[in-house]
Amino acid sequence: MHAEYGPAHADEQKYTLPVYAQLPFEPVRGRGAWLYDDDGRKVLDLYGGHAVAVLGYDHPALMQAVTTQLGRLPFQSNAIAMDVRAEAAKRLVEFAPAHLVRAFFVNSGAEANENALRLACLLTGRRRIVAVTHAFHGRTAAAAAVTWGSEKRWYGFPDRPFEVHFVPRDDVEAARAAFDEDTAAVIVEPVQGVAGAFDLNPAFLRALEEGAREAGALFIADEVQSGIGRSGLPFAIQHSGVRADIVTSAKSLGGGIPCGAVPTTAEVAADCRRGDLGTTFGGGPLAAAAITAVLQTIEGSMLMANAREREAQVRAECIIGPVESLQGKGLLLGLRCKVPAAEVRDALLERGILTGTSGDPHVLRLLPPLTIVDSDIHFLASRLAELPVEDKQ
Numbered sequence: 001m002h003a004e005y006g007p008a009h010a011d012e013q014k015y016t017l018p019v020y021a022q023l024p025f026e027p028v029r030g031r032g033a034w035l036y037d038d039d040g041r042k043v044l045d046l047y048g049g050h051a052v053a054v055l056g057y058d059h060p061a062l063m064q065a066v067t068t069q070l071g072r073l074p075f076q077s078n079a080i081a082m083d084v085r086a087e088a089a090k091r092l093v094e095f096a097p098a099h100l101v102r103a104f105f106v107n108s109g110a111e112a113n114e115n116a117l118r119l120a121c122l123l124t125g126r127r128r129i130v131a132v133t134h135a136f137h138g139r140t141a142a143a144a145a146v147t148w149g150s151e152k153r154w155y156g157f158p159d160r161p162f163e164v165h166f167v168p169r170d171d172v173e174a175a176r177a178a179f180d181e182d183t184a185a186v187i188v189e190p191v192q193g194v195a196g197a198f199d200l201n202p203a204f205l206r207a208l209e210e211g212a213r214e215a216g217a218l219f220i221a222d223e224v225q226s227g228i229g230r231s232g233l234p235f236a237i238q239h240s241g242v243r244a245d246i247v248t249s250a251k252s253l254g255g256g257i258p259c260g261a262v263p264t265t266a267e268v269a270a271d272c273r274r275g276d277l278g279t280t281f282g283g284g285p286l287a288a289a290a291i292t293a294v295l296q297t298i299e300g301s302m303l304m305a306n307a308r309e310r311e312a313q314v315r316a317e318c319i320i321g322p323v324e325s326l327q328g329k330g331l332l333l334g335l336r337c338k339v340p341a342a343e344v345r346d347a348l349l350e351r352g353i354l355t356g357t358s359g360d361p362h363v364l365r366l367l368p369p370l371t372i373v374d375s376d377i378h379f380l381a382s383r384l385a386e387l388p389v390e391d392k393q
């Protein structure tokens with residue numbers, strides 16, 4: 001396939017703020033894990049719209065759940081109880097580790113983190129947050145404040161909403177020493193997504209947990225990218241045995257319908273009062289219907305087992321061509337390349353495969369639908385094998 005920009009690119013560049021670099025492919029429909037443009041070009045989507053398309057495209061369970069709800073009652077706010085929202089909340093806390101028993105619904109990953117951090121400061125009365133180097137948590141004020149490097153890139157406000165202490169990632173000693181009596185919480189992605197699917201050492205995560213417990217601070221696991229079965233377990237923090245007090249979720253949660261959620265413990269819930277948090281759209285019925293369909297399908301179709309099997313297959317077949325090693329968990333994978341990852345991404349797109357880059361210039365990211373099959377991985381391996389293995393310069 002020959003990758004080139006189409007008319008939508010020109011108009012988006014003209015009518016929207018110039019904040020995104022865009023790829024030369026304009027899909028107009030999707031089937032399974034495949035995207036199609038108007039000229040008959042098809043591309044295997046191993047990027048999933050930043051990990052959103054967890055069931056691929058046109059999945060019957062998701063389509064039916066959302067279109068049925070659209071016909072019944074497309075919106076009511078949280079001022080009105082709805083069976084579809086109640087069902088989504090029940091499903092989500094049942095899907096999550098057993099100690100997470102309640103959830104607050106929001107609309108995006110940044111908003112989930114914003115509310116988790118707000119809860120931590122509100123409930124502890126403290127003003128300091130521990131975060132991890134290379135982390136990405138979003139572009140709103142609190143989420144950006146705990147994002148590594150945000151002073152230069154995402155933190156456009158004159159001040160942070162709280163004091164932030166960054167621990168060097170995987171430094172166990174620094175993790176234990178990071179807490180004090182004013183620390184409200186630690187926030188960490190168990191697998192750092194934007195950083196290149198960097199799976200943090202379980203001993204480091206446990207040291208953060210220990211430090212938080214001793215200081216009376218909360219442990220927030222940001223699972224916006226790593227959660228909802230992508231790591232091979234419901235949430236990636238479960239691989240380390242750490243007990244998070246708050247988990248934040250978005251992206252895959254609605255399979256393409258915008259939503260987010262903040263599952264938490266009975267202890268945190270007991271300290272919440274009316275009016276502490278709120279949102280108009282969070283927990284809306286279309287999102288709620290989507291959440292139930294996504295979670296039901298992940299469990300019913302054994303997609304977490306598929307994520308583990310496909311990961312094993314990528315490890316066995318895809319360290320080939322420019323790829324020298326692999327990091328990450330399940331279907332949140334980073335392919336470390338001998339050449340710049342952007343060159344590999346562009347060359348793969350020319351060959352009919354969509355992938356993504358990351359914060360690490362040599363790591364290519366895979367965040368495919370959990371429904372991908374073994375022939376998809378064979379296809380990736382065969383295309384990688386065709387690519388140059390050395391840097392152009």
Ligand code: PMP
Binds near residue numbers: 189251
């Ligand atoms: N947390 C993590 C770990 C993420 O990867 C992202 C998005 N890349 C966010 C938070 C922010 O999510 P959103 O773009 O939905 O606000």
